[in-house]
Amino acid sequence: MAAKKAAAKKAPAAKKAPAAKTRKPNASFMKEMTPSAALAEIVGNKPLPRTEVVKKLWAYIKKNNLQDAKNKRQINADDKLKPIFGGKKNVTMFEMTSLVNKQLS
Numbered sequence: 001m002a003a004k005k006a007a008a009k010k011a012p013a014a015k016k017a018p019a020a021k022t023r024k025p026n027a028s029f030m031k032e033m034t035p036s037a038a039l040a041e042i043v044g045n046k047p048l049p050r051t052e053v054v055k056k057l058w059a060y061i062k063k064n065n066l067q068d069a070k071n072k073r074q075i076n077a078d079d080k081l082k083p084i085f086g087g088k089k090n091v092t093m094f095e096m097t098s099l100v101n102k103q104l105s
Helices: 002-008 037-043 050-063 093-101
Strands: 074-076 090-092
Touching: 037 050, 050 093, 074 093, 090 093
Parallel strands: none
Antiparallel strands: 074 090
């Protein structure tokens, strides 16, 4: 009888997990854009995807310590960034994205 009880408590078969959806990158982000003259001083004048432009811009901001010390979401403009930021002394990181998109064609 003990053998029947052990067989009855057999674990149910494991269910297969649903296949993970593979995420395709948005083609508009991967499209190479030409930076304006002001933006080219920071990221270079070769056409780049928007994602790479933002990466290079953040590298420049961090290298030159342009994030506000108290509010890290605030970016202080230096002489190279002021024309990109429309003459503003500081912008939020969210504003920066829309301002940089205006500098790409």
